[in-house]
Amino acid sequence: MMGEDKFDTSPEWVDGETKALEAPGDHRAELRLWLRLLTCSTLVESEIRRRLREEFDSTLPRFDLMAQLERAPDGMVLGEVSKRMMVSPGNITVLVERLTESGHISRTTLPTDRRVQVIALTPFGRAEFEKMAATHADWISDLFAGLSPKESGVLMDELAKLKRSVISALAKNT
Amino acid sequence: MMGEDKFDTSPEWVDGETKALEAPGDHRAELRLWLRLLTCSTLVESEIRRRLREEFDSTLPRFDLMAQLERAPDGMVLGEVSKRMMVSPGNITVLVERLTESGHISRTTLPTDRRVQVIALTPFGRAEFEKMAATHADWISDLFAGLSPKESGVLMDELAKLKRSVISALAKNT
DNA sequence: ACAATAAATTTCAAGCTTAAAATTGTTTTG
DNA sequence: CAAAACAATTTTAAGCTTGAAATTTATTGT
Structure with a gap:
């Protein structure tokens, strides 16, 4: 861990006064920063989830998965999707099942390696996603408008x- | 969907000067900002979840609930906890059940209003939380050390x- | 060729999360 | 004082999420 640079040679704006008030191992500033970051992202995220549900009867994970596929016209391997979305592989399996059922994506087993599944947006899925994406962008723009x-x-x-x-x-x- | 209004006859509300470099409805900057914010908070959050599980066999929701109670020596009403944590009331019910079972918190029905449940950390729960909180603060400090x-x-x-x-x-x- | 190893994905069990409906208890009002 | 309105909480149904174990398929060393 850090913050114990007792022999700090850093610039003058780190004045003794600020440091003097902090005990060693005082991580309150970082904690507040983390809480504020988490609050912001939670606020935005839950609003986006709510609107996706209400206006498109969809969910954020579905939207995110389709967003990954949008930029991959030739489809993407499941493992790659999992990495990019930073979620567990087992999670992808469930999402893919549902999005396949609903006709938004197609899945193909790679002929040269039958372990590998490739998924891609169907024309229907692409059309649906484009509608959602445009509205989604407006929502974000709206929420961030004060900056x-x-x-x-x-x-x-x-x-x-x-x-x-x-x-x-x-x-x-x- | 966006960008298909080729025959749009709507008024020219777009001020040529400010928007000169941006197409109307171009929200790419805000989207990138939102994605970066989300990435940061996801990275931190999933690492914290992982460490809580591995080192304390606990979870982030449990930790957060106890953190709320730590500053309320006389306990807190369930509804208040729900609001502060920004999660649904039904969610609190489940968390409280488990934390009560494990002895970390106590729950009391308010005598003056039998709808109201007040929960508080037990001495055991407080001791456990303090251990976790100190370590948690170090983790955050560590992750934010580059700033x-x-x-x-x-x-x-x-x-x-x-x-x-x-x-x-x-x-x-x- | 073939056993061991590795890789991609799925299954499983457990817990989290939500919105909506239901329950229980209190307060207000006609 | 009832009936209606309101408030706090729980229940329910559905979906998300994870890590670990299992499964299927491919690759590698012998």
């Missing part, structure tokens, strides 16, 4: 740093 | 703006 382009840019950059930080921490712990 | 205090501050502020934006958008749509 100026400049503020969006700053947030984008800071989140990029956070993402790098998290990924690097994950990589370290084996 | 300087200044960057954390900026991110904190931008997320505050986003939170206001989302809440205000939710309030508008009734």
Whole structure:
């Protein structure tokens, strides 16, 4: 863990005053930041889920899966979908079953390797997805409307740093 | 769907100046921002879930519920817990059942209003939670270690703006 | 060729989550 | 004082999610 750079040689804006008030191992600032991040994403996510259900009788996982397939005209292997969506393989199996039943996607066993399943949007699924995607984009735009382009840019950059930080921490712990 | 209004005869509300570089309805920047936010929170969240399970044989919802109770020495009403955690009331019922079984929390029916259930941490639950909380704080600190205090501050502020934006958008749509 | 190994996917058991309906208890009002 | 309205919670049905075990298929070393 960090924050114990007692011999910190970092820039002057880290003044003794700020540090003086913090005990070693005081992680309150990070915790607040994490809670705020989680609150924001929960607020947006649950609203999107609600609207997908009400207006399209669909769900976020279904939408996300179709979004992955939209940019893969030749389809995608299940394992790849699982990785990109950051969910477990078993999860994909269930989603694919339902989306196949409802006619939104097709699934094919690869002839050269019968372990491999390739899924792709059907024309119907693509049409449905495009309708949803356009509306979805409006929703997001709406929810984020209070941020100026400049503020969006700053947030984008800071989140990029956070993402790098998290990924690097994950990589370290084996 | 979007982009098909080739024969749109609607008024030219689009101000040529601001929108000069963007097609009407171009929400790509907001979408990217939302995806990045979601990625960050998913990365952190799933790592925290994993560690809670592996190191404490617990779950994030249980931890969150206990965290709410920690600051309420006299206990809290179920409805209040539900609101603070931003989850459905039915969800709380299940969590409370299990945490009561395992001895982490106690539940009492309010004598003055027998509809109301008050839950509180037991001494055992408090001790367990304190162990988890300390470790949890280290995990978060670790994952966020790549951000300087200044960057954390900026991110904190931008997320505050986003939170206001989302809440205000939710309030508008009734 | 063939046993061991590895890879892709599915199955399983358990728990989380939600919205809507039902239940139980309280308050307000005619 | 009832009846209606309201409030807190639980139940229900359906779907999501996971990790681990199992299954199916391919590859590799001998």
